[in-house]
Amino acid sequence: MYRKKLWYLIVVATLVRLLAAMLLELGNDEVYYYTYALHLQPNYFDHPPAVAFLVRAFTFNLHFLQEVFVRLGAIVFAALGTWLSFYIGKAIKNERTGWYAAVLYTASLYSSLIAGTFILPDSPQAVCWLIALYYMLQIVQDGIAGHKSSLALWIQVGLFNGLCIMCKVHGVFLWGGFGLYALIYNRRIFAVPGFYLSILLTALIISPILLWNVQNNFVTWTYHSERVEVQQLMLDKDSFIQTIFGQFFYNNPVNVVLIVITLLYLRRNMLLQRDVKILLLCCGLPIIAVVSVLSLFRSVLPHWSGPGFMTLCFIAASYLDRRAERLQEKLPLFLRGGLVFLLVVVVGGTCLIRFYPGTIGDKEAEASYGEGDFTLDLYGWRNFSVDFRDWFVQQEREKQLNAGIPIVCNKWFPAAHLEYYVGRHIQSPVIGIGELNDLHHYAWLNTWRPGLQKGADALCIVPSNYPLHPVDTYKTTFESVILLHSFAEKRNGRISRYFYVYRLKGFKGAEYTL
Structure with missing residues (x-):
């Protein structure tokens, strides 16, 4: 039953994204990433190369350059992300949890619009993050069951963590989350040879980033360090407020409120197996915390923490599953509200952009x-x-x-x-x-x-x-x-x-x- 609903959700959401992609012209970042595809490199000034290859692939080697084709990779990957969300939710609990996770993924402006319609490094990163997370969860669940994880599974973890970083350097938070989980709750992992093979494979995959920077005076390091370096401990309340509001909006206020309620619920109640819960928290919370703390001292971009909220949505989906057992809801109010919010933003934003008379900007000169x-x-x-x-x-x-x-x-x-x-x-x-x-x-x-x-x-x-x-x-x-x-x-x-x-x-x- 839920698989049929999943495919309806994917088809409808994909059609809406395609329509938006055709109606809206490319934004500043999107046309810039189009220039990446004009000359493929192992790394770029701002980011690793995955988004360039995505544009190349879905414009059929730059033969079809209409906006919808430039964005097509993001739209296809958003559909794949929805599908993956279902199977991750199913793996950690049941199909209903998977269905709720897929709806939460679709309702998020970050995963469904910012990374799922507009072409950004986040577009391929979201999918690689989810695949790597899925395999890490499998390793954790093998441990719970007392089974030894196969070497192939460790290779898949290393492969997709590496590809995640090749999309955007923020992907290191996923390895960091897994390492944090192992350090605090499951140190037996450090005795498994596959763990080190997995890290080595990730290092090999991301080595082009290092080699390119060696050849170009480490410009990527310099640029990004300037974006996140705290030069003086002077609070910037405007930046903090903008970042918190941005995270709240980009990840859908309904989703964020649900996540907060779930985290409070977790303090006294069990929703998932302990190790599964801890891994999800370790992979989701750190990137949100780092972005929020940085915003206290300098300007950051709220969507940087998007993968963290995307990860915590699986815990929220398990909470909705628990509520559904008690309330017998066909589609929980949270999910309906989240989808309505997304639809209002997409329709309202498109109408504002295309039909607002004149400009909402400066009119004096x-x-x-x-x-x-x-x-x-x-x-x-x-x-x-x-x-x-x-x-x-x-x-x-x-x-x-x-x-x-x-x-x-x-x-x-x-x-x-x-x-x-x-x-x-x-x-x-x-x-x-x-x-x-x-x-x-x-x-x-x-x-x-x-x-x-x-x-x-x-x-x-x-x-x-x-x-x-x-x-x-x-x-x-x-x-x-x-x-x-x-x-x-x-x-x-x-x-x-x-x-x-x-x-x-x-x-x-x-x-x-x-």
């Missing part, structure tokens, strides 16, 4: 019109792409601009949007000119593209929601800056932002690559 409007990252680029292409073709006919003229940008955003929505349509390379911490992957893309020759011209396209003063920015690299054209882009009949196109004349030959 034309040069910064729309600044602060997050919805513009997901809207308006398609229209601008068409308008710009028509204008550019006319400029070519009139011999005002040459085909293939480079587009320069000083930051990875909006460079990646320009790459996806503008540059690829007019066969113009996007070249980054600026600091490494601003360019990110563009510092490497520059090395694989024809460089700007001294005296050459280029275009600079500035969206008003990311205001820039090209004269000040490029005065050391170009002889002059000339405004060629401005585009007023509208949403639902009102201006949402402007795009300014500048001609940068006479490249001075300044260094701009690695």
